[in-house]
Amino acid sequence: MSILTILFLLLISTAAKAQTRSSHITLGSSITPSSNSSWPSPSGVFAFGFFPQHVNGYAVGIFLPEKTVVWTANRDNDLTVPDDVVSLLLSTDGRLILRRRQGQDVEIISPSTTIASASMLDSGNFVLYDSESRIIWQSFDYPTNTLLPGQRLQPGKELFSSASETDYGKGIFRLKMQNDGNLVQYPINTQDVAGYAYYSTGTDGAGGNVSLNLDSDGRLYLLNGSLPLQNLSNGGFPTQGSTNIMRLDVGGIFRIYSLSLGNPNLTRRWSSSNDECLPQGFCGVNAFCTLMDNAPECRCLPGFVYVQPGNNTAGCSRNFPLQGCAKIDDRLKYDMRRVENTQWEGNAYEVLGKMTSEQECSKACLDDCNCEVAFFTGSQCRKQKLPLRFGRRSIGSSNIALIRVGTTMEPNVGGNTNHKSIIKKERRVDILIIGIVLMSIAVLALLISVIFVHKKRKNCNKTSNEDGANFVEGISLKVFTFEHLFEATHGFKEELGRGASGTVFKGVLQNGQKLVAVKRLEKDFAQGEREFQTELKTIGKMYHKNLVRLLGYCLDGDHKLLVFEYMRNGSLADILFNKEKQPSWEERMEITRDISRGILYLHEECETQIIHCDIKPQNILMDGNWCAKISDFGLAKHLKQDETNTYTGIRGTKGYVAPEWYQKQAITVKADVYSFGVMLLEIICCRKCVDYSRSEDEAILEEWVYDCYATGKIGSLIGDEMVEKRKVERMVKIGIWCVQYDPSLRPTMKKVLLMLEGTVEIPIPPCPSSFLSSV
Template sequence: MTGANVAAATTALLLLITTISSSSQDPRHNQIPLGSALYPTTQPTSWLSPSGLFAFGFYQQQQANNNGGFALGIWLVGRNGSKNTVVWTATTSDDPPLTPNARLELTKQGKLVLETQESNNLIANTSETAYSASMLDSGNLILYHQNSTIIWQSFDHPTDTILGGQSLPYEAQLLSGYSSSSRKRFILAMQSDGNLVLYPGDTANTPIDAYWASGTFNPPGLKYHLYLDANDSSLLIKDNTSSIQRVLYSGSSLPGRGSKIYRATLDTDGFFRLNAHDINNANLYTLSGWPQGNNSCLVKGICGHNSICKFDARKPHCTCLPGYDYIDPNQHSLGCRRNISQPNCAGKDYMVPMQNLVWANRPYYAAAKKLQKEECASSCLVDCKCWAALYTNGLCIRQEPPLRYARFTVQDEQPSSAFLKVGNMKLNAPMPVPDQPPQKSSTSDKAILRIVLVTSIFTLIFCSTIGISCHLMSKIRVLKYKRLLEIRDLGLNEEVALRRFSYSELKRATNEVRAIGKTHHRNLVRLLGFCAEGPKRLLVYEYMSNGSLGKLLFGDERLPDWDERVRIALDIARGILYLHEECEAPIIHCDIKPQNILMDEFWTAKISDFGLAKLLMPDQTRTFTGVRGTRGYLAPEWNKNTPITVKADIYSYGIVLLETVCCRRNLDANVSEPNEILLSGWAYKCFVAGEVHKLVHWEEVDKNVVENTVKVALWCIQDEPVLRPSMKSVVLMLEGVTHVPMPPCPTSNSM
């Protein structure tokens, strides 16, 4: 290369670096004015950063299950043939794919709005008005006020990725799968205690669920956040107000020259990885990952319940435990279900041993003294509640399903033996060949033959007589029934007369019963079966040993502490989310109230009583039906003769959330002040006055946390269903993943 060429290349590189630096600092550079809009299939489809490194807009989702739809987000633009890398999304993998007629606009009113056929959604929740926007070369989308101050930025709301110069804030989370069709299966949480922890997504984030933790703890008065340095790729857990920090990864030199873009992402396989993108040659370097190593089976939740993870040095394989079958034979990672409904408990079940198998679950029983392996297996075999036993170093624990996070032990782990209960395996096994019996005399054989022959004849005559009698009795009953039909009198008075059902009515009802029976979620009480004998109609649910939430909140025993209340509120929200969005067809419960929330032996909240539930068809979003539910929890639309949607459950949940926060009923005439009688009205007055501490005055709780929870409840009890959030949004707000905007005043309260 000539000296002139070297000089020109150096000048171009310096110009690129200068452009990146200046554009990241100057809000006027690359300004996006009010009224600007983007479209999925017509130009413009995106807004580029000044040097074209990053883009914000619509991108095509290639996954088959998204039917070629679109999503809205920010991506690192691929160079030299490399693919685009999505780093932030406004829409999640749980949302339906956007269609070509979607539209994003920075409106004249200063709001960033996504318009679809179904609704208009605010992308940036801010009470202030934007006057312009910019897409920066740092990968940050920013909304500016009139005086160029930042009022909102995507860096404050990470999804599954943080970029160089970005932080994961105190008590915030990354969720895997935002930018793909994979469901959000894993969480990286920057906890209030200072620990950075990895969890499976569908859990309560308890220590037993964690599969990696940084081991850092907040010194008094400090609030840690995770920070990725844009210059040298250092990944730090630190506090802004002090020099105290924990280094997860220290920057290191990389091959090649030129600028690097650093990215730390929670991938869909549950690993948190630090990557570097070389801008010039489009090379991608993986600098580090957590947990360490490549054994995916150490990631809890990589395989579903009741399955075992086996790693073959390339990828994990999920197989069902003995006694279980795949929920979906085409998707082994979804887990397995039992292939018999209940143990036989009559000695016909069979224990299958497996060596060096472990799982993480709270056992319902642990032996206080050491046993032999055989004793451990036998104790489970005769216990109808037990489906598996784990024997380690002389100690035996017994376990109910589901069995979570099952895998084989790794080096340096304590050897163990597992015993799995399966149904009637001995009956299906080859029968052993018996010893040759001694020879009998021919006389004895003839005598036995005569006895067998006579017995057979008498048996045949007896069975024939019984058969003919049954046939005649049946004929008589049929003739009598036809006679009664002819005179249109079934021997019943008018009040209990039999109703004639059409085939379509019975078909629809059978769809509803099957759908509710198939619902299975850790926050729903499971329907085990039913009784239908004559006029007796009973449903059989799993036993819930700790009673109802109503008894817990309004009873005379100890009240749950604040953390328990928040966990219970999330349990209920996740159960409703399953009914609304994750079932085969949406289900409106119609009667969400504390008395219908039951607590199991581990104080997990589960929704019960589907007697009033309304099943929607897959293509339905609303339905007309008579008033269902309980006074005090009914949404206003029940009394307006308007279509009912899942938003009716959202309203009821808002009331329950307030009752859970305050440990009192929504309507209580025994309070000291008249304005406190109606909890929902009093809660709004306390919120407006900045006095939410009055709602939980009997214990010390962070005011900001209480305020956020109350704001979520106030959004849920809005009069207009369209103003109420979806249950998915409620879950994300309660988890602290998304910001909770200021709620308007609920205009009325249903009684």
């Protein structure tokens, strides 16, 4: 026998033993949530015990390293462990219970026979034995959302998705191995009928002995008894140092993942579908799913708004009151809004045939007080009531959804027809008089404006000749003399703030009518004339609601000044780090979305890609409507058309500077993503990124945040502020992804914005490790 054959047999033998090895758990054994929190399998690949649920809570189940959960206990009830639980105990009387300080113990698993011992196997199966070492219960028989190698989904059994990436309770999708041999996916709370199915293997009729199976290399297949029926995945995925699992994801698609030991990130290997809008019910009621860059996005029907701002999958509700029937009360006005190319659950209460047009179908619905939506297809009109379910975009569909939307409500003046007519005439006379007065005022204002503009044009021409304004050709910026701005700022008297490149002063233009911010560039920062002109052309052409707008400039010898719109409410730092002015959680989240939209514009929507290089709260200004805008482009780096990175000296502010600056690596837009991530953590916690007045554990914000996240203590980040834990955790995860040490791991700003808006799920982030750069 060859050496290779012997080694191969030894490997098979070792693998077979690993599948059967177990940790022996005897009566009286216990674990606690805070320490010694699990019973591991002999190899340590799997463990049974406590894992984080929500933000500060715990649940009980089976998990791989880094808490990749594959089985959850008490999923049909409240799976979150009560706060007063002391331990998980295999009691001396043969019960697996949660022991509480006060009150009744909670049974985790209740087999019909008294438990004598338990084992956590290396296969991921948690097993309970009786006094004669016979298996009386095993987790492999009761899968939750995951299938492990060697595990079967038996006829009649189901997998249920999780509620979210951090909530392992039952979600809204299920995968059922039906007794007829068909593997089918449905939304929860629906019957097992074809109308609700959105995935099927089409193996119905194969009989009641078909099971779903997973091999160690990721091959997923159906067996009819012991005979192969159908391969779903051909497998062949790595097994050396890796574990392959099949999971029904939160979004309703089941996938095969590989998890490498030592790496907490799951690698996607196979999906049942690449269309993430396929699962029926991904979006809540009155919303439909559409793909944006292959990512699912939920949109409301016309006249509807999201039930939970920031959570677009929760469904939509009317943004107008439904006050009655227009057919009965002629004061009420409704209109029909159309949505093309969508599919919905059919639940019509009346079907009208031989309709010749969409307008005819709309009128039929408007004339019916019970009709809230109509579907027009071909020559058929179907009337329905709300809510609508299971909406998704379907390109090429001829189905047109017609939604009843409230418009205006006319006041009821009462009386007879003549009385109404008199009132209408009186209104017309009033409107005519008002119109004449307004027109007279407008003509007078126009005359005054012409005189004023003529006078100003003379001054402007003089200014242009003196200061050479022609070099800004193609930019609609106003050119100022130094004397003009000196006078407008009262001699640069009222300082608003200092940036990386100069000092900003408050100014007044247009005879006191317009407030502006005048930035005087410092002499030691002053660029050559050509560079200054290039900078002006770039900034002058930019216009976005989340960027502070440049209005004009002055280039007069050594005097280089920029004139910006005035931001009435100061900087983000002014309100964020002042307890008396701190915005609420929802206001802070809207601010982060504003900032991310501005950075996305710089990174992807300008003619040339721009790296700001100094994103921080001091450079985020708030206008009169509390809209956040990015300012101070003094350190910005403009990439050429064919550039994606650049090499330059360190720019920015300590604490917000990405690690690659110090490593003298190529700088990309991911440097701004890092700075944004630091600032996002500051916005979440309302504190500065470096604060040595705090304890050593809390001084560096990103280290403290990750420690709180990893230990399930996220609630401590926001103090006494009343915010849903899942919302805090979601934002924290985004921040941790943004401050990853490796730029390639950081998301793009487009992805960041999608995560902030709640349209994409956020995977579990690894430790940022950026602080290791100083070790």
